[in-house]
Ligand code: UDP
C-alpha cells in the first residue's frame with residue numbers, strides 16, 4: 001500500500017523520506033561497487049520508509065566518473081547527477097548536494113565505501129525516533145596511519161577549546177540531517193565552511209550511532225597532509241576568532257618583557273655604571289624575536305582578512321554545469337547560492 005502510494009506520488013512530484021548525497025572526485029574504479037551497494041540498501045529503505053533519492057555530485061573529476069554517473073542516472077531510478085563546472089573541493093561539493101536534495105532527511109557519505117551505506121538503516125531508525133541530526137561515528141578507524149589518528153585527535157581537542165562548540169569525535173561527514181536542520185544550515189552562507197563544526201553549532205536533538213570504518217575500497221585519499229592542514233585551519237578560522245585574541249595576548253606579554261628589559265638597561269647604565277656595548281647580543285636577539293613574532297601575527301591577521309575579503313566578494317559557493325535526473329520531478333534550474 002505504502003509502496004503504491006509512493007510510486008504514484010513520485011510520478012507527480014516525488015516525496016522522498018531520504019536523500020543520499022555523495023561527492024565524487026576521480027572515483028571511477030570504486031563507483032560500480034558503490035552503485036551496487038546503494039541499490040541493495042535503498043531497496044531495504046524503500047520497503048520500510050519509501051523511495052530514496054540519490055544525489056551524485058561530480059566534483060570536476062578528470063577520469064570517467066561523470067560518464068559512469070550519467071549512465072547510472074539513465075537506468076537507475078531516483079538518481080540525480082550533478083556536474084560541477086570544476087573541482088570545488090569536498091565541502092563545497094557536499095554543499096551543492098545539500099542544496100539540490102529534496103528528501104525529508106538528507107544523509108551524506110563518501111564514495112569510497114568507507115562509510116557503508118548499510119548504516120543508513122540505523123540512521124533512519126534514529127531519525128524516526130525524533131533525532132534531527134544523526135552522526136555515524138567510527139568505532140575503528142580502519143588501517144589509518146598513526147600520525148593521522150593523533151593529529152585528528154589533537155585537532156578536535158584544539159578546535160573544541162577555541163570554539164566552545166562540542167564536536168563529536170571520530171565523525172567525518174557521514175551524517176543524517178532533518179529537513180528543518182537543513183533549512184537552518186542553508187542560511188549560513190560561509191565561503192569557508194566547516195560542516196563538522198557548523199552542524200553541532202546549529203543545535204536540535206542530535207545523536208550518534210557507531211560503525212566500523214573500513215579502508216578505502218579503491219584509490220587513494222584526496223586528503224594528503226597539506227590539504228588536511230588547510231582544512232584544519234579553515235575549521236579553526238570558521239569556528240573561532242580566538243587566534244586573533246591569542247595574538248593580542250601574546251604581544252601584550254612580550255611588550256611587558258620588553259619594558260622590563262628597558263628598565264634593566266637603564267638601571268645597568270645609570271646606577272651600576274655598566275657599558276652599553278656589551279648589550280649588542282641582547283639587542284640583536286630582541287630585534288630578531290620581535291620581528292619574527294610580528295610577522296607571525298601579521299600572518300594570523302592576514303588569514304582572517306583574507307577570509308573577510310572572500311566573504312565580501314560574495315561569490316557563489318559552487319557552479320553547476322548540468323543536472324541529470326531520472327524521475328518526473330519538476331524541471332530544475334541551478335539553485336541560487
Ligand atoms: N572528494 C570530492 N572533492 C575533492 C576531494 C574529495 O568530492 O576535491 C570526495 C571523494 O570522492 C570522496 C569524499 O569526497 O567521496 C571524501 O574524500 P576521501 O575519501 O579522499 O577523504 P578521506 O576519507 O580519505 O578523508
Ligand code: MG
Nearest residue numbers: 110112114216
Ligand atoms: Mg574516504
